[in-house]
Amino acid sequence: MTKQQLFEQITKKNSYLCVGLDTDIKKIPSHLLKEKDPIFEFNRQIIDATAEYAVAYKPNIAFYEALGAKGWESLQRTIEYIPQECFTIADAKRGDIGNTSGLYARTFFDKSSSGLDFDSVTVAPYMGSDSVMPFLEFEGKWVILLALTSNAGGDDFQQLLIGHKHLFEQVILTSQKWADSERMMYVVGATKADKLQKIREVAPEHFLLVPGVGAQGGSLEEVSKYGMNKQCGLLVNSSRAIIYASSGEDFAQVAAKEAQTIQQEMEKYLQMYL
């Protein structure tokens, strides 16, 4: 999917919501456990209920991997089920030396190898350029690079000062030599909305994936006010607050309602800040 196509979908749905499919077998409604593939069944109903309000879906790969081979089968069914017009993110936080990152790229982008065909993958920056480039060799696919994360430990290294710049700013600056805003996005934790202005100074054109709204506590208004650019430039993720809004048989309807509430708030901010 191109940047322009993503923006068109945002304006069509009046939404920049990404639904995080962090589907935990221990948390899904118990009536689904009798299904042959409860994880996929849960995702299927969540996708049906929210696709009207969401422009992207982001399965966090850890939740599928933790179930071994069976989990990968659920992931494959899920990614095949997501409507074509939605942007898909493999939240995998991978990164290894060149030839190995090439294999991770095959994992998420080469359906003939792994059965998976995502639009994008999240990548950790620590190993530098040649750990990122192999993902960009797949035409039309995106890298979403970790810049500033919303967890407490994010401060351990990301906020360290390199001269007058924080490490997360240096990551954004250096990585712009590897790809432009048509192929790269950045992960920016929403609990640091005050940092968004700084990030927009060094990356005015890029899409930012903001994972910290909802259970992780970021403010959607602040993120939208300081993070939005002329092509929206934001994908704001919500996982638990939507998918686990109800643990009963009505989980999908309640998820739809939560997603709609967020979409309506986003529609307002698109009018205010776009």
Place this chain on the structure above:
Amino acid sequence: MTKQQLFEQITKKNSYLCVGLDTDIKKIPSHLLKEKDPIFEFNRQIIDATAEYAVAYKPNIAFYEALGAKGWESLQRTIEYIPQECFTIADAKRGDIGNTSGLYARTFFDKSSSGLDFDSVTVAPYMGSDSVMPFLEFEGKWVILLALTSNAGGDDFQQLLIGHKHLFEQVILTSQKWADSERMMYVVGATKADKLQKIREVAPEHFLLVPGVGAQGGSLEEVSKYGMNKQCGLLVNSSRAIIYASSGEDFAQVAAKEAQTIQQEMEKYLQMYL
């Protein structure tokens, strides 16, 4: 496995060799492709041939993931097959916010969840403490944290100066608050043997996993001279130089010979530097 048990195995085998099971379906001898699970069959023969000379095995998870669910089944068979006395490393370079790293820990350490039961996992440091701690909640399991990697891109961020220290030194210093040398090791690229002295200043007791000897070009003598401590403190990995030493039907015998050559060199260095 405890640090003491690992050291005992090193002295028993006179070896600190780790064999990297970077098993690529496109590179294994063609006569294996008729097997039901060619990846496992290749690994089984490599393990049989090298277990006498190796103290550890390190499957790089990318190679298995790239094959989807089928690859995870090959990985599971492989890890079950590795002899109990050998230390096992899931070279996965994972790391995510706390609850998600907890799921990655389940993936590699909780057999009842994923079918896998490794002794250790490699973890990327960028997301800080709470991305690492969940792995340490599994008793007796190890975290092997990326510090200094051997790829060209490693210089992009790891060598940046934070005050008077490089980022990789800061990673080692900060992470020592999370676990001591009984539960944590560091990945240190062998092509930077001159950096080993610096690392031994800040981490004298820790085991170092050195991935860059062989195809990646590090010198085993230099690594041993500057990296060895009183409990050896080194696991030196070789992947392609052993497992792909021959592409014929004799691949396992040739791999054994390569492993033995490295082991004999290591025996010499253990006498010189231990």
